[in-house]
Each structure stands twice: as structure tokens, then as C-alpha cells.
Amino acid sequence: MAFLTKEQLAALQIERMIFHVVGPDKDKFLLLEEIALGPHAEFFLDRVRSTNTGILFDFTPASSLLGALQEIQADLHRFSQKSKDLAQLFQIGHGGSTSHGVFMLFVLKHGEERLFALLKYDHETVLSYAIESTKLGQQAQIAALQDTFVKSPEALQKSAIVRLAANGGELCVRDRSAPAKVTQYFQQFLGASRRFETSQLTLKLVAIAKKVAKKNENLLSPAVLKNLNQRIYESIQTITAYGPDSHDLFLASIFGPLTDDSKVRIDFEHELRHERIEGETFDFDKQSVPRPTKKQIVTQEGIQIIWDREYDAYVKREDIAGGRTRITIESGGVKIEDDFTEPNSR
Structure with a gap:
């Protein structure tokens, strides 16, 4: 199943929110105070929701982020100070490699469950214009706006949704600069390890493909069934990586073109959700699927x-x-x- 269901995503609310300015220029590092989003809450909730298709991680016991979030969970009055501590860790850990933007921390709720979210949002220069009346007629005056929040997916560089548990917690993580792996310094900041290795994910995908083929033998063409193992092997060897964006390519390489309502597709996606890997993006471990002898x-x-x-x-x-x-x-x-x-x- 997904990290959050559609119903949970729809019910998601921001309980607390704060952001701090980070970037390569230490002089511009700035800690801010908590704000109320008011009518702008939905804008940021949409950014958080986009993280729900990320990679699953689990906290390591020594995670500084885990410790800070546990303290906030125990006492929400510590939210502002702990967010500043985390922003400083983020700034130090990323150093000169990070781009100018903001580090954001959210306390979220849906029903009775409390969650956390972290976003690294890049600033983008945006051009605005205003219409003015001149001697020549109506003219547009263009100005450059900086330090802005935009809807562009490229602006959301790194993000994570966090669910705490008695034994630590789990995270759903996205990293635009390394979608299939998550950059090492972001993983270190999170203090978390990937739940599934690429070899595990590759073998899970192979097993799902075979299971779905067997379940739908009566719907698949003889050409597909005749050399199914070969098709799977060649798909793994020729396609570099797998993820939500390459989902259709992988299916077509094995089963041929499928309609959106194809039972093969529906069963395949059901198995992905059952294994909790529907949002995983990873490079195929080609060595884990050797050519059959x-x-x-x-x-x-x-x-x-x-x-x-x-x-x-x-x-x-x-x-x-x-x-x-x-x-x-x-x-x-x-x-x-x-x-x-x-x-x-x-």
C-alpha cells in the first residue's frame, strides 16, 4: 500500500509550519519564526502530497532528525527551536553544494495521526509585469522577482514525509537531483537507510511480472507466454531504471501495449501496492537477473x-x-x- 492513501492525502492538514533560509552563502543563512499560512496552506499541502510517491526509508537509531521529531512529538512547544536546530544541521551538511532556497518543516495531521514533512524548496527568479498607461498607449513594465515559491516541480529539490513509530519511524523520500538513489548528504541528514536494496527491488519486480503473467494466461498472446522469461530478462538488461515514469515502458516490453483498464495492468499495479514499492525509483541490478543457463x-x-x-x-x-x-x-x-x-x- 502507499505511504498515505488517497483518503489520507485528501484529509491532510498543516498543524504547524516554519521555514528558514539556506544556501551556499553562509552570510545569507537566516533562521525565521513560525508563520500561519492561512489561505496559502493548500499550495504547500500539494507540494507535500507530491512526495507520497517517493522511496521508502527507515530511521537508524542514531538519527538526529528522528531525535528532534520525537521531542516535537512529545512537546509541540519545542517545534520552533528544534526546526532551527535542524536547519543548521541541513546547512552544515550540505554546505556549498546546496542552492539558495528554504528549509521547511511541517507538523501534519489527518484524523488522529500526526505526521511530519520536510521540504528543501529552491528559489527561482520569476518575471512579473504590470500594465501602465503611457503616451504610447498601454505598456507592460517587467520586473524580476526573487525569493519566490513557484508550483514548478523543479523548485522542490528534496522532500520527505515522516511517520514516527515506537521503534523509530519510516520516511517516504524524494530527491530531484538523484531520483533513483537519493543523494548521500540528504540521506545522512535524514539519518535513514533505504528499506529495499536495488537487488531486492529488481527481483520483486521480476516475481510480480511472472505472477501477473500466470494469473492472466488466458488474456496474453501466445507470443508473450512462449518466451516470457526471455522477455523479462531482456527488459531488465536493456532498460536502465524503473520508476513511476517508466512504468508503461517496462510493462510494454514484457506484455506488449496495454490499455489503461487492462486486467494485466490492474493486477500488476495491485501487486506493486501490496509489496509497497509502487513509488520506488531505482536502477535495475542487472547482475541479480542473470541470463538463464x-x-x-x-x-x-x-x-x-x-x-x-x-x-x-x-x-x-x-x-x-x-x-x-x-x-x-x-x-x-x-x-x-x-x-x-x-x-x-x-
């Missing part, structure tokens, strides 16, 4: 042929009249020719 042919009559890939050249197929297939095996001789006993036969 054996190949098989199963005929319509149930005749099964299995061989090592090194002998591919010795197994040949040709189409013959009546839509039938002739399979020829070239060998140095027959080693066994006997009745075959099924493993579970009595």
Missing part, C-alpha cells in the same frame, strides 16, 4: 525439451505444412532412452 520447448502435445544454452545450435526448428513445427536435435548419441516416472507418481 537452460532453455526449454514445450509442444502443444506436452512434449518437453530442456537443454543447456551452450547447445543452442544443436536444437533447430522449422515450420512445415499445416501450421506444424518440426524440431530437430543433433547429438553425439543417446545416453538414456527409458520410461519416465513422474516425481509424484505412485
Whole structure:
């Protein structure tokens, strides 16, 4: 399931909010006081909601962020001071590599559950204009505005939604500068480790693809089912990374084009949610899915042929009249020719 459900996202409210100015210029580092957002709350809630499709992390016991949020959870009066402590840690940890912007901390609620969110929002220069009457007619006067909040996804550089628990807590994290990994210095600031390694995620995706194919055998074409393992292997080897943006590419490479209401697609997305990896973005660990060492042919009559890939050249197929297939095996001789006993036969 997702970090937050659609219903929880819709019910999300900002209980407390504060931001501090950060950036490469230490002289411009500025700690501010808490503000009330009033009618602008929805703007920032939308930025927080966009993080819900991020990567899952878990706090490490020594996390400074975890300790600060636990103190705020215990006493909301500590919110402002703890946010300043975290902003200083963020500034020190990122140093000259961070761009000019703000570090934001939110206390959120939906129903009875309290959550936290952190955003690193970059300032972008925006041009504004005002219409003035002149001797020549109506003219636009253009001015540059800086230190602005804009809706552009590029402005939201780093973000995390945090849920505390008795044993620490979990985070849903997005990092625009390293979507598939999360930059090392942001991960260090969070004091958290990724829940799933890329090898685990790759193998989970392979298992889901096979499970969905088996479940929908009656809907898939013979061409897909005939070489499913090969299709999966080649997809992993040729596609660099997987994530919500490359979801359709991965599905099409295995199952062919699918409609939005395809049962194959619906089942695949259901399995992703069940494994809690629907928001994960990661580079495929190609080594975890090696090329199969054996190949098989199963005929319509149930005749099964299995061989090592090194002998591919010795197994040949040709189409013959009546839509039938002739399979020829070239060998140095027959080693066994006997009745075959099924493993579970009595």
C-alpha cells in the first residue's frame, strides 16, 4: 500500500509550519519564526502530497532528525527551536553544494495521526509585469522577482514525509537531483537507510511480472507466454531504471501495449501496492537477473525439451505444412532412452 492513501492525502492538514533560509552563502543563512499560512496552506499541502510517491526509508537509531521529531512529538512547544536546530544541521551538511532556497518543516495531521514533512524548496527568479498607461498607449513594465515559491516541480529539490513509530519511524523520500538513489548528504541528514536494496527491488519486480503473467494466461498472446522469461530478462538488461515514469515502458516490453483498464495492468499495479514499492525509483541490478543457463520447448502435445544454452545450435526448428513445427536435435548419441516416472507418481 502507499505511504498515505488517497483518503489520507485528501484529509491532510498543516498543524504547524516554519521555514528558514539556506544556501551556499553562509552570510545569507537566516533562521525565521513560525508563520500561519492561512489561505496559502493548500499550495504547500500539494507540494507535500507530491512526495507520497517517493522511496521508502527507515530511521537508524542514531538519527538526529528522528531525535528532534520525537521531542516535537512529545512537546509541540519545542517545534520552533528544534526546526532551527535542524536547519543548521541541513546547512552544515550540505554546505556549498546546496542552492539558495528554504528549509521547511511541517507538523501534519489527518484524523488522529500526526505526521511530519520536510521540504528543501529552491528559489527561482520569476518575471512579473504590470500594465501602465503611457503616451504610447498601454505598456507592460517587467520586473524580476526573487525569493519566490513557484508550483514548478523543479523548485522542490528534496522532500520527505515522516511517520514516527515506537521503534523509530519510516520516511517516504524524494530527491530531484538523484531520483533513483537519493543523494548521500540528504540521506545522512535524514539519518535513514533505504528499506529495499536495488537487488531486492529488481527481483520483486521480476516475481510480480511472472505472477501477473500466470494469473492472466488466458488474456496474453501466445507470443508473450512462449518466451516470457526471455522477455523479462531482456527488459531488465536493456532498460536502465524503473520508476513511476517508466512504468508503461517496462510493462510494454514484457506484455506488449496495454490499455489503461487492462486486467494485466490492474493486477500488476495491485501487486506493486501490496509489496509497497509502487513509488520506488531505482536502477535495475542487472547482475541479480542473470541470463538463464537452460532453455526449454514445450509442444502443444506436452512434449518437453530442456537443454543447456551452450547447445543452442544443436536444437533447430522449422515450420512445415499445416501450421506444424518440426524440431530437430543433433547429438553425439543417446545416453538414456527409458520410461519416465513422474516425481509424484505412485
